[in-house]
Amino acid sequence: MKLKKDYKVRDIAGENVIVAIGRLNVDMTKVITLNASSRWLWDELQDMDFDTERIAEMLVDEYGIDRETALDDAGKWIDSLGKAGLLCTEGGV
């Protein structure tokens, strides 16, 4: 899966806010922010194809956490981004 291209993280009032290009901003009742480690993953995964395994590896390398926790965190991260409509899967949008 990949991150959708229409979204970019911007610093708004000191927070990492996901702002979409164009017409997608019409309803901004839900504003999505990323904490520091989420932001780091977001930046690293630009233009990359990834899966839970790959993210887990990155978390282990970067933060030195154990593999199980990493897999768990990776799954949760993918879940929340998926729910927010920020991911596109193979062959899908």
Add this chain to the structure above:
Amino acid sequence: MAAQKGLNGKHIMRYRVAGFDFEFAACELKQLCPVLGNYSPFEIKASTADATDPLFKLTLDSRVTVPAAEPLETMEYDLTEDSATLRIYEDRYLLTFHWLEKGRVFTLACPVGHEDGGKHYECDYLAGGDIPPRLVLDHFMVFAMSLAALAEKALLVHASALVYNGKTVLCLGESGTGKSTHTRLWRENIAGASLLNDDGPIVRLESGRVTAYGSPWSGKTPCFKNESYPVRAFVRIRRAPFNKIERQPALKAFGALLPSCLPTLQLYDRELDRICAALSGIIAAVPVYVLDCLPDAGAVHTSFGELFL
């Protein structure tokens, strides 16, 4: 109205809106004067004009060609009785106005990237030898001004701006939600309240202070005031069966303001970055509220009570 002659023989008229100077240029500008009533409060006479470059110059009688290359982005949208198409290229924006009743088309070209010496924009508004409806020029100017002023942390905001006690409150909301109704009710119920602009005031962030300016673009209400006031608050209006006002935390404040900035400038990172940067500064300096309300005097007392008592 005094039109000077520019270097290439074109007549020039100069204006100052929100502290930014811009110029209209064309071979013949005299016949345009009766049409420009909304711009005249902002006119700068030759003798007081600076020697400095204006923020942008708009030539009104150019021939504008659409490049053969595919644009990076295209957006088509409807207006009240017409429609428009925006095309974004690497080095310019092209905005085309479709005057449906007469089957005519006008185009504005705004090059981007070469910012020194001011920006040179062009359109074919006067290239046909007649004077098309003013709303074509105004539509182009709202885009041109918004684009040019963005680099200076100024935003043209879709809002109705009221004035009370030397401060302004900008009421935001989708068309039809009641911004103009709310500001009208203020004037009917609060002594001393007045209108600064009913559709497109310009907001500037300067050294941490936020000021709103009147402009030539005021929607259906002819309110063209060359005045400015510090912004007391932004109030996003939502229709409801009750009256309640609630201050928004920073991120919701951002979410309340972004949709009121020009949608055609949110299609490309370069411009959207600047809008976000300006909004980030604005919400740090000025409170943003959501007002759920009825179209009645009670709504005015709710917002007045929160903002001025």
